[in-house]
Amino acid sequence: MLMFSYLMATGITTGAFYGLVALGIVIVYKATEVVNLAHGELFMVGGMLAYTCYVIEGLPYVPSLLLAVAGAFVVGIITERVAYRSVLKHGLASVLVATIGVSFILKGIARYVWGGKGDYLSFPPLVSPEPLQFGNIMIMAQQLVVLVAALVVMAGLALFFKRTRAGKWMQATASNPKAALLCGLRIDRIYMYTFAVGAAVAGAAGVLMAPLTLLYPDVGFVLFIKGLAAAVLGGITSVPGAVVGGLLLGVIEQLAAGYVHSSVQDVVPFLVIMFALTFLPTGLFGVRGLRKI
């Protein structure tokens, strides 16, 4: 029973990571129907920028977090300009290839700027690194921070899409770009902000998770795969679905590794993607319609 409790608690806290990554993927997909394959690197950029501000320059945590998110926001704008707007006329396949290109460029820049300081960079946790006791199990405090942050970001985004004009414009553009254009919306600008908001969420996730994932130029890829699995399971267009998908993925992964064998842990996301695409094509919370991944 103790083992089950630990696996569930860890699954939920780890799943919150995946949900947070999935949120950024969903935001971009919801508006543009494009999976940004450089999303993991935007996560990395956020973490690295925060490392520069907080660890190297010694700025306080909150300004470091805000600067990192702002930096990721700008990189998101550049990604949209380079990998979306300029190649969209050649089709979505070209956009996907272009986002892969951006991913490699960002990793290369990171190796140049932050390489040469050892293999992994450790980021001090926001809270005590000592585990906290809940009943008869222990949980890392930083994991709880990520869990709470994921829920806050999810709630914030849900409000953004439901209550703000910008959020509604994004949804309108995603639903029918031509109609949105006829209504006078500047859809180019909406796409740009969509990429930027997705990148900002990735940047925030990068800063929050850095104490647990550590920082290195390639940190984003595995988390991107897991975030994508969570997003697909949740329905790829659903903000709550991303978080629920992340939590489910985290729990399944932990239970499989604990009760089957540790070697299956990394296979789980791929099985989840295959399962979701085969048996739940709209995911848990997605809407029926054409899907382009």
Added chain:
Amino acid sequence: MKQLASTMGVALAFACMATAGAQAADVPGVTDTEIKVGTFGPLTGPVYIYGKLTMNGVEVYFNKLNEKGGIHGRKLVLVREDDLCKPEGAIAAVKKLIYEDKVFAIIGGGCSNSTLAARPEIEKAGVPFHVFAAVADGIVDPPAANIYTTQLTATIESHAQIQWALDRGAKKLAIVSQHDAWGRSRYEPMLQDLKRRGLQVVADEEVTVDQNDGTAQALRLKSSGADAVMLLGYPKAAAVLIRDSIKIGYKPIWIGQTAIQDLPALQGLIGIDGSLANFVSITTIPGHPDNPQYAEWRKLLKNTFPNDELSVFNLMGIAAAEVFGKVVDAAGKELTREKFLAAYNTIDNFKSSIYPGPITCKGQHKCNQSPAFVKLDNNNVVFAGTVVLK
């Protein structure tokens, strides 16, 4: 008569110079003023540290030699090739170094799998090859006449990990390993050695390089009752596993290997003070790069690579380059590949300024056979002991 003697003297001098020039021209990569040395390993990609940083260390040592006039008047010039830590990349890299750049010798090999793949080409070409970081035994075993390593090999390290556990009275052994090519090069010799000793592990768990959580592995280890865990993983996997083991209150003897020998860095990754109280690791470098004994290298590294902080990988490159330079020196002024390879036999109980044990290439191609262990004591890296392999 005086004029005749003078003319003959000048003619003799010209003849000598022509002979020396011809000798240098016959040897690939060697001129009267320089020796071109190739290197390959990952300069980019996820594990670029094993190539780029180690090469930076080699270059720092070469620069030091060159500032003193080089070896026998020849400066060492390093030519780098990126193998991306991939077999096909390493084969292409060594072909370019050997046939296009025409290097005299190669000091390199950052990744085991790719270096293994490059071995046939290197062996066929006969170019001297000094391994600086890769640990797979197959690179030097069976021996090739032109290949030597000063890195501990995977088999020596795996046997030493088991020996350390048994010497400390451990009864229930467990393995946690990455199952990639690097991990398997250690995991399989470890299983063979356990079998030879008639031992079985109580848990055999897997981690990945990018592991973000190790709770499941820690729980399985704890439930197996393992009192010593041999860790065959990279720093991130090790850090995550130890962190999550502390979380569940599991504290076995942890026995690491050279990939996780930078203990202060590992503790920094774990983020919990005292987390390495039960941890030892095999080391190539018997002290932390921040220790005063490496002050000179820190300074020289900064001069050449201002963005680098001295790391274990830099020191591995410096250590290998020190032995390489010693061999070049022993080969003499009339340098040929044959003389260079023969000079490895003069390296006998060489006290390197960095490797913890003596280096002996005389009669063997695995020149480093001294697995030493380090531990963390009050945040200082200290010598923990050694083992006699049985």
